[in-house]
Amino acid sequence: MTGLATSSLDILHFLRSRGESGDACVLVTLTGIEGSSPRTLGAQMAIAANGDYAGSFSGGCIEAAVVAEALDALAAGAPRLVRFGLGSPYLDIRLPCGGGIDLLFAPQPDPAAIETAIAFLTARKPAALALAPAGLRLAEASAPTGWRGDDFVVTYVPQLRILAFGQGEELTAAATLAAASGAATTAFSPYARDIAALGAAAVDAALLPYRGWRPDIGSDPWTAFLFLFHDRDWEEELIPWALEQSRFYVGALGSRRTHADRKIMLEAAGVAAEAIASLRSPVGLIPSTRDPATLAISVLAEIAEQFAADAFLSLAGPRREPALSAS
Known part of the structure; x- marks a missing residue:
C-alpha cells in the first residue's frame, strides 16, 4: 500500500503476489447497497487462505465475518452472494450506518485476468473485470461499475x-x-x-x-x-x-x-x-x-x-x- 488507504490497484497486487506464492485467494466485491454504506459500489477486498487480507467494507465491524465467509467459499470452490447488515441472515452482524450490503465472493480469480488489469492500469489505461457465476473474466472498460445483465462489472480507472x-x-x-x-x-x-x-x-x-x-x-x-x-x-x-x-x-x-x-x-x-x-x-x-x-x-x-x-x-x-x- 502506497497511499493513506488501500487502493483498487493494491488489492489486485495482493491477489497477484499471493497467487505467485501459491496461496489461494478470494476476491470479494460490493455489488449492492440498501440504505447507507461506508463504501461505494464496486469496493473490494482480497482475502488469502491464511486469513490475511487487503481492503475493507467498514471500519472493522464486519471484516472478520467477511474473512470467515471467504474462507468457507474458498473451501466450497464456488462463488456466492451474501447480504451483510440490514436484511442479512446474520442477525449479530450489523453495519454502523444501519444499511445492508451485498457481497459477491469469487474464489480463485483468474490470474491472467488480474495480471492484465494490473498491466492496463500501470500503463494508465482503464480496465474492467466481470464477475459472473462462471468466474472472473476481462470485460470492456466502457461504463462505470455496475450490473451488466447477470454479470457485475468492476471498472478500474488509472490512479489520480x-x-x-x-x-x-x-x-x-x-x-x-x-x-x-x-x-x-x-x-x-x-x-x-x-x-x-x-x-x-x-x-x-x-x-x-x-x-x-x-x-x-x-x-x-x-x-x-x-x-x-x-x-x-x-x-x-x-x-x-x-x-x-x-x-x-x-x-x-x-x-x-x-x-x-x-x-x-x-x-x-x-x-x-x-x-x-x-x-x-x-x-x-x-x-x-x-x-x-x-x-x-x-x-x-x-x-x-x-x-x-x-x-x-x-x-x-x-x-x-x-x-x-x-x-
Whole structure:
C-alpha cells in the first residue's frame, strides 16, 4: 500500500503476489447497497487462505465475518452472494450506518485476468473485470461499475495523477500532501532548494531549467495540472501548454485580479475561450487561504472532488476486448 488507504490497484497486487506464492485467494466485491454504506459500489477486498487480507467494507465491524465467509467459499470452490447488515441472515452482524450490503465472493480469480488489469492500469489505461457465476473474466472498460445483465462489472480507472508546477512552500506542501494521499505526483520547480526538499520527502521532482521548457509527459483524462507560481512569468508557456493536454483539471494560484490578468495573457496567446474557462483560479475549496499547509489541503480536496466526479466520463465504448497485454 502506497497511499493513506488501500487502493483498487493494491488489492489486485495482493491477489497477484499471493497467487505467485501459491496461496489461494478470494476476491470479494460490493455489488449492492440498501440504505447507507461506508463504501461505494464496486469496493473490494482480497482475502488469502491464511486469513490475511487487503481492503475493507467498514471500519472493522464486519471484516472478520467477511474473512470467515471467504474462507468457507474458498473451501466450497464456488462463488456466492451474501447480504451483510440490514436484511442479512446474520442477525449479530450489523453495519454502523444501519444499511445492508451485498457481497459477491469469487474464489480463485483468474490470474491472467488480474495480471492484465494490473498491466492496463500501470500503463494508465482503464480496465474492467466481470464477475459472473462462471468466474472472473476481462470485460470492456466502457461504463462505470455496475450490473451488466447477470454479470457485475468492476471498472478500474488509472490512479489520480497530479503534476504540480511552482515554487516555495506552496509547491512543496501541496506535492508532499498529494504524494502522501496516494496520488501519482510529480513536482516541477525552477529552484534547486525545492527539488532537494521534495526529494528528502520522497516526492518525485524535477527542475524547470528555463522559461518555456515543457516536460515530456503523456497526459490523460486522469491527470491534474496545478500551478503554484508567485512569479507568473513561468505560467506564460506552461499554462497554455497544459490546457492543450488531455486532463480533468487545470488550476492556478492567485487572486481574482491575478486571474483576470492571466485570462488576458491567455487570450493574447491564442488560447481558446473554452479552454480558458476551464482553468480554475482561485484554487481550492477553502476561500482566501493564507498559509501553505491549508492551501495544500484546500487544493487537494478540490482536485479529489473533481476526480471523483469525472473519473469515468472519458470511458469510450464499445472497445475491443483487451488482449492479455498492456501494449
